[in-house]
Amino acid sequence: MDAFILLGSFLLLITLRMPVAYALGLSALAGAFWIGIPFHAVMIQVAGGVNKFSLLAIPFFVLAGAIMAEGGMSRRLVAFASVLVGFVRGGLSLVNIVASAFFGAISGSSVADTASVGSVLIPEMARKGYPREFSTAVTVSGSVQALLTPPSHNSVLYSLAAGGTVSISALFIAGIGPGILLTCVMMGMCLIFARRRNYPKGEVIPLKQALKICVDALWGLMTMFIIIGGILSGVFTATESAAIAVVWAFFVTMFIYRDYKWHELPKLMHRTVRTLSIVMILIAFAASFGYIMTLMQIPAKITTAFLTLSDNRYVILMCINAMLLVLGTLMDMAPLILILTPILMPVITGLGIDPVHFGMIMLVNLGIGLITPPVGAVLFVGAAVGKVTIENTVKALLPFYCALLMVLMAVTYIPAISLWLPSVLL
Template identity: 70%
Template structure:
């Protein structure tokens, strides 16, 4: 009955149209009232939820990504990606995916990736004979890489949701191979489509022009070196690398590229502060929700339920995948991570599944949810940028969903994809 009151009140508030963060917070207070837990204890959990130094990683990475997104880096990354794959049949679709790989490693956000790369690539692909809905589908599916590869904001949130059991650095390193695998699988499918549908080839870029393009993109690409290099070598913590990346993005955008006007800077900062505020309020309320769940012993009940279904971890993982895929279509990614991680982590721990590996499973599942109706935020951005109806984009997305599900299964049942590199680097 305790769990019904807590979860039922959350579901009711969401159905009534309350914002997710406030729905989570209010349901925590309702649950506390039901079990006679003092509301002061809930308030303490709210303040403790955001009183963590590692949380600084989120605003720094969000600001760095926003600055680079507005500073002309998207066009430079597209040009740089064209050097490597633009000459292949269907090359523009491959350029789209490779550029998303680079941009995701700077922004850490699928929404920013879709908006920035899509605004450049979708009109260009259409001009070269690609259907606009196909271009939107390529852009949206390619942007899922950003939730896996560093500096994924959602990996930071997952680390916090585990209570610090999993380090941000280990998640960043673990996401490299899954993100690259996703991009590679999408590229293989796009090559197949290009040959079947006769999409055009591009021209090879002469060496001198390629060198010029590289030098132009180098300053933005160096942000990736700061983020990954600093963490992998141990020079920076994840929080320190985020701060330095933010400073570097500002210097590159305002003094080297100079595509962004100073009089627009305050608008960008205001937009970033608004985004960060929403995330922080959600994290604070989710901490109280998680505490109430713990008092109700809900995680233990969920663990017992799953283990009663089967003692085979592969069966349980499939059940968890189905659960996350369904919920991922109904709610945004961050609140799901904050609410379900404390619930599902005891289940996976009982099965002997590494929490870093489970983090990659969760990121992939919920990344698919970002491009799935009815509330997929990335899907809506792709629809808006491409000026196509949601139905048209979803129809074009169907083959991409199949590829994404295959990648999900590979990540789920081959732990080495996620764990080999962090173990080799000694971060887990």
């Protein structure tokens, strides 16, 4: 009955179209009232949920990504990717995937990735004879890379939801392997389509121009190397690297590229603060929701329920994957990470699964949800940028869904993809 009151009130409020953050907070209060916990105890958890030093990484990484996204970085990364892979048949589709990989490693946001890279490449691909539906599908599916590679905001959320027991640095490094695998699979898909549909072949960029493009893009790409290099060398922590990334992004955008106007900075800061206020409210109320769940012993009950299904870790992982895929299509990624991680953590630790490995499984699962209707935020952004309908975009995405599911199975059942690099570098 405890679980029914807590989860039932949450689902009811979601059905009534209340914002997820407030639904979490009100259902936590309903659960507290039911089990006789004073409301001020819930409020303490709300305040404690955002009173964590590691959370500073989120606003700093979001701000660094926003500065780079609006400061001309996406255009330069597209040009750099064109130098690397644009000369082969279907080269623009490969450029799309590679540019998304680079931009995702700077912004850490799939939405920003889709909006920035898509606004540059989808019109260009259409001019070169690529169907808009295909161009949009490539952009949307390629943006899932941003969720895996550092600096992923969602890795920080997962570490927070796991109670701070999982290292953010380990999660950042663990995401490199799955991110590279996803990039390679997506590029393979694009090459197959290019051959079958006879998409145009790109032109080789002259050496002098190519060198200029590479040098121009290198300033922005240095953000990625500063973050990863600083963490691996021990010069600064993952949280501190976020602040350094902001300083570097600001320097490159305003003093090197100089495409962004000084008078536009206050508007950028305002948009960033609005985004962060939503995220922080969500984190705060999710902490109170998780506190009530723990008091009601819901995670322990769900662990018992999973273990009664099977004692085989592979079977349980398949069940968890199926559950995450379904839930990922119905809710946004951040609240699902904050709600489900405390519930599933006892299950995976009981099975001997590394929490870092499971973090990558969760990110890939919920990343697929972001590009799947009915609540696929990245899908909607991609369709809007590409000026195509959701229905046509989903049809074009069908083969890419299959490829993403293959990546998910590989990440799930081959732990070394996620764990080898952290074991070597950390």
